Amino acid sequence: MKALIVDYVSDIIEKELKELGFEVDKEMLPTSEKLAEIIEPYDLLVMRVDPFIDKKVLDAAKNLKMIAVGSTGTNHIDLDYAKEKGIEVHNSPGQNANAVAELVFCKALDLYRNSYQAQYEIKEKGIWNKYRWIGRELRNKTMGILGYGAIGRRVAEIAHVFHMDVISYDPYFDPAKNPFDYVKLTSFEEVIKNSDVITLHLPLTPDTKDMISDKEMESMRDGAVLINAARGGVINEEALYKYIKNGKLGGANLDTLADELGTGGLDTQDVPISSPLFELDRVYVTPHIGGSTQDAQDDIGRVVIENVKKVFSL
Known part of the structure; x- marks a missing residue:
């Protein structure tokens, strides 16, 4: 299984994903166009609120099973199309x-x-x-x-x-x-x-x-x-x-x-x-730093891992 992290998240996520058997890659803050180019081999996408996950990205995500969102909002994802493609989207409400x-x-x-x-x-x-x-x-x-x-x-x-x-x-x-x-x-x-x-x-x-x-x-x-x-x-x-x-x-x-x-x-x-x-x-x-504390990101990281375990039956 392969996971792609595209934003700053707690180190807990990468550590725990590797222990669960994921091969983890990072590509910090790609554009939607760039993400569409590289997303195909990945089973899991870990992100916060950027970039926008549109139909082009989702069509390119041939193996994607889950988008783990390390924030509350999901308005940056075409949720209806993700559902149509069988891709589960899980956010992390309340942790920040x-x-x-x-x-x-x-x-x-x-x-x-x-x-x-x-x-x-x-x-x-x-x-x-x-x-x-x-x-x-x-x-x-x-x-x-x-x-x-x-x-x-x-x-x-x-x-x-x-x-x-x-x-x-x-x-x-x-x-x-x-x-x-x-x-x-x-x-x-x-x-x-x-x-x-x-x-x-x-x-x-x-x-x-x-x-x-x-x-x-x-x-x-x-x-x-x-x-x-x-x-x-x-x-x-x-x-x-x-x-x-x-x-x-x-x-x-x-x-x-x-x-x-x-x-x-x-x-x-x-x-x-x-x-x-x-x-x-x-x-x-300020540049959207509301949830940017180590404490909040670690709490979010633990929720992300629990959601991953459920989706992948780990």
Whole structure:
């Protein structure tokens, strides 16, 4: 049996696969075209969210039995066609929940405490002025969570420790199963209108694309901030630029962009990217690192191996 790993994953995966009898190869971040060229001999593909697994890749995967996804989302795979081809797709839901939730609060605090600007002034300008950067506290603010899955619920737990009010919208979550009595499950409109911090934990689908756009930003509280550690494209970036530029919103801290891989090929880990958002002082961006902790990747690795054992009856 042969396995191909195409992204950074825990070392646990390669080690355990070899112990299970797989011959393991690595091809870091190939394009879809490149993957289609090399995929034919492999029984197992291990990946995260890149590249897109389209019909061309799946048609070329003559021996593929399983795609093991080391993340929650699977919108980067043509799932219907994979099913048609008899290829099982298994993701790793919830394993990076704490890692992403911690990053959300890192991002919220950066926005509320002006830490980026203060550090820049010290390191780049050599100016020490503790009076210029008066911030705000998260305490007594309202955290609005769009998407109440494993990540959203972990965000809610941490927000409660910060003494924040917590409201959430998730049309697929059963309110009877809400584990926290301090979280109010409510409408999308109420989360938009009544939150000081709005954090997104939704997949990118036709229903969620541009879910946060002009209408929603216009109805937000003055000075509200947006955090996206989910998928690019859920927030309309043209509208975001406009509403931060005009001062309606207090800022945004993004871990993903709509075109985060569109301006460069995947044959390099240093993907060039640009956006009008980068010129705005109150927009901070990280390169999709929400689940990128060793702890989370090891947890994901263990789930991947368990799924492989089931599919291959090992």
